[in-house]
Amino acid sequence: MKNKIHFIINSRSEKALTELLKQLALDPFWQETHDCFLWKSLYKGHALELTRKAIQDNTSLVIACGGDGTINEIARYLVDTAIPLGVIPLGSGNGVARHFKIPLNIKGALAVLREMHSVVMDAGLANQHFFLSNMGVSFDSEFINIYQKSRTRGFTSYFKALFTAIKLHKTQTFVVSHAGIKREVSPFLLMISNANQFGYNFSLTPKALVSDGQFELILFKSKSIWSLFKLFLASRFGLKLSDKLLEIIPISEVVIESATKEFLIQLDGETNRVSNEHLQIKMHPTGLHVIVPAEHR
Numbered sequence: 001m002k003n004k005i006h007f008i009i010n011s012r013s014e015k016a017l018t019e020l021l022k023q024l025a026l027d028p029f030w031q032e033t034h035d036c037f038l039w040k041s042l043y044k045g046h047a048l049e050l051t052r053k054a055i056q057d058n059t060s061l062v063i064a065c066g067g068d069g070t071i072n073e074i075a076r077y078l079v080d081t082a083i084p085l086g087v088i089p090l091g092s093g094n095g096v097a098r099h100f101k102i103p104l105n106i107k108g109a110l111a112v113l114r115e116m117h118s119v120v121m122d123a124g125l126a127n128q129h130f131f132l133s134n135m136g137v138s139f140d141s142e143f144i145n146i147y148q149k150s151r152t153r154g155f156t157s158y159f160k161a162l163f164t165a166i167k168l169h170k171t172q173t174f175v176v177s178h179a180g181i182k183r184e185v186s187p188f189l190l191m192i193s194n195a196n197q198f199g200y201n202f203s204l205t206p207k208a209l210v211s212d213g214q215f216e217l218i219l220f221k222s223k224s225i226w227s228l229f230k231l232f233l234a235s236r237f238g239l240k241l242s243d244k245l246l247e248i249i250p251i252s253e254v255v256i257e258s259a260t261k262e263f264l265i266q267l268d269g270e271t272n273r274v275s276n277e278h279l280q281i282k283m284h285p286t287g288l289h290v291i292v293p294a295e296h297r
Contacts (some may be wrong), residue, residue, distance in 0.1 A: 067091015
C-alpha cells in the first residue's frame with residue numbers, strides 16, 4: 001500500500017500550484033511510491049480543518065505550501081502527532097523555511113522532502129495561542145496588522161507597512177515577569193523568538209536554536225530615527241547593539257501584563273486580539289517533527 005501525502009496549498013498561490021503539479025509529474029518518485037492529495041486552503045482556519053481531515057485519512061506526511069501563517073495552522077494539529085510537517089515556502093517572509101535553509105523554490109523544496117530527514121522543533125503557546133517562529137506585542141503586532149491589510153505582498157509592501165506603523169505607533173507599558181524577576185518596561189519592540197528568522201532574512205537572534213527548549217525575549221527600547229536605523233542594520237547585517245538599546249534574554253517561560261487588559265498579538269505573522277490582563281508564554285509540551293535538509297539533523 002502506498003503512503004498518503006497531503007499537500008495543503010494557500011489559495012493565493014495559483015501559479016505555484018501549476019508549478020507544483022508540473023514538478024510532481026516530472027518526478028516518478030511521487031507517483032510510484034505515494035498517493036498524493038493536493039488540497040487548497042481557501043480562508044483563514046481552512047488549513048487547520050484540512051490538516052484534521054488529513055490525519056483522519058491516515059496521512060504519513062502533510063506538506064504546507066504557503067508562508068508562515070499556513071505553516072502555523074497546519075502545525076497546530078501535527079504537534080500532538082508523530083506525523084511530520086513538510087514545507088514548500090510560497091509566502092512572503094518564509095521565516096521557518098529560511099531558518100532551516102529549505103530552498104525557496106518548489107523543485108529544491110521537493111528534493112529536500114524526498115530525503116525525509118526530520119528534526120523536532122520546539123513550539124510555543126501564548127495563552128493557548130500556538131506559534132513556531134515568533135510572537136510579539138506592541139509595535140511588532142501593529143506592523144503585522146497593517147501589512148496584512150496590504151493588497152499585495154512582497155518587499156515593497158513590507159516597507160510601506162513598516163513606515164506606516166512607525167508613524168502611528170504609541171508607546172505601551174507592560175509588566176514582564178520571568179525567572180522570578182518582575183519589571184515594568186515600555187519598549188518599542190517586545191518579541192518572543194524561537195527561530196533565528198523573522199522573514200526576508202531579518203534576524204535579531206541569528207544563533208537561536210529551535211530544539212533547545214528555550215525562547216529569546218527581545219526588548220528594543222527606543223523609537224528615535226537613529227536607533228531605528230541601528231535596529232535595521234542589526235537585524236539585516238548583524239550590527240552589534242548595546243544592552244541599553246537592545247536586550248535579548250534566554251527564557252523558557254514569561255508572563256506579560258498590560259493595563260489595557262487587551263493585547264494585539266502577532267503569531268508567526270498573523271494577528272489576534274486577546275482580551276486578558278496577561279499573556280503567559282511557554283513551551284508546548286510536545287515538539288513538531290519537521291522535514292529539513294540533511295545538514296540540520
